[in-house]
Amino acid sequence: MTGKPIAIASDHAGFELKSTLVEELGALGHAVLDLGTGGPDSVDYPDFADALAAALADGRAERGVLVCGSGLGIAMAANRHPGVRAAPCHDETSARLTREHNDANVLALGARLIGVEVAKDCLRTFLDTEFAGGRHQRRVDKLG
Amino acid sequence: MTGKPIAIASDHAGFELKSTLVEELGALGHAVLDLGTGGPDSVDYPDFADALAAALADGRAERGVLVCGSGLGIAMAANRHPGVRAAPCHDETSARLTREHNDANVLALGARLIGVEVAKDCLRTFLDTEFAGGRHQRRVDKLG
Numbered sequence: 001m002t003g004k005p006i007a008i009a010s011d012h013a014g015f016e017l018k019s020t021l022v023e024e025l026g027a028l029g030h031a032v033l034d035l036g037t038g039g040p041d042s043v044d045y046p047d048f049a050d051a052l053a054a055a056l057a058d059g060r061a062e063r064g065v066l067v068c069g070s071g072l073g074i075a076m077a078a079n080r081h082p083g084v085r086a087a088p089c090h091d092e093t094s095a096r097l098t099r100e101h102n103d104a105n106v107l108a109l110g111a112r113l114i115g116v117e118v119a120k121d122c123l124r125t126f127l128d129t130e131f132a133g134g135r136h137q138r139r140v141d142k143l144g
Numbered sequence: 145m146t147g148k149p150i151a152i153a154s155d156h157a158g159f160e161l162k163s164t165l166v167e168e169l170g171a172l173g174h175a176v177l178d179l180g181t182g183g184p185d186s187v188d189y190p191d192f193a194d195a196l197a198a199a200l201a202d203g204r205a206e207r208g209v210l211v212c213g214s215g216l217g218i219a220m221a222a223n224r225h226p227g228v229r230a231a232p233c234h235d236e237t238s239a240r241l242t243r244e245h246n247d248a249n250v251l252a253l254g255a256r257l258i259g260v261e262v263a264k265d266c267l268r269t270f271l272d273t274e275f276a277g278g279r280h281q282r283r284v285d286k287l288g
Contacts, residue, residue: 042279047284070238072231073246077287079223087216090234094214094257102217113238133185142190143221 005031007061012040016065017111017119024120033061050079053084064106065103071110078106082144090114099123100128103140149175151205153192156184158211161255161263166262193221195230208250215254222250226288234258239266243273247284253257
């Protein structure tokens with residue numbers, strides 16, 4: 001971890017959970033780069049995935065969090081971008097494994113699938129777990 | 145759904161569950177295009193995601209199933225490919241939502257995260273659920 005902010009973005013379905021996670025990141029001592037959406041009006045999740053991918057690509061952030069209804073569509077969109085490794089997680093185990101094995105740099109959460117305490121646990125585990133390296137590095141390199 | 149086979153691929157961690165799902169697909173009346181891996185020896189999940197993406201791109205299959213330890217790394221790799229919409233699902237709800245909202249064409253499963261009956265339920269729901277279209281089509285189009 002560096003001192004760079006954690007980037008975060010969501011669509012309308014994820015807006016409320018994103019707001020909670022922005023507070024949680026602050027409580028954990030992280031600076032936050034909030035890329036929207038800024039309210040409950042309907043938007044398209046790929047636009048916000050693209051905004052977060054751009055923030056990682058230009059170095060404004062090294063890790064990010066994405067939220068939509070399921071976490072699945074916004075992660076698909078993020079993973080279109082080389083260098084982004086976005087993992088839709090539903091519990092601490094998946095958040096831990098994707099850090100250890102995939103060196104995931106973006107946590108994707110489904111606001112309609114998991115509750116707020118599960119989401120916070122995923123976030124903390126995602127931020128606290130180191131990549132295991134070794135044989136996993138070769139596979140991450142193949143992702144491009 | 146067309147009469148085209150369902151493509152399926154996994155790494156070593158997903159090999160056993162893949163074998164079970166090949167049988168299940170046959171029991172459900174689907175032809176299966178099994179792209180490996182063919183045994184428990186260690187392989188790299190991106191290679192098998194790429195093989196499945198190629199099968200979708202050249203029209204050998206229209207839908208696919210990917211299995212690795214978490215379902216997360218192999219889905220990241222698959223989503224690098226335009227036209228592939230791979231969703232790591234952990235229950236029927238996530239499998240239903242990603243068909244309805246994202247028109248997902250690849251189901252990704254984590255052999256170390258979910259049990260075999262949950263995996264079979266995800267598979268059946270994934271295959272039986274139609275895309276909802278409407279406003280979701282615009283977002284899918286943005287995925288490319």
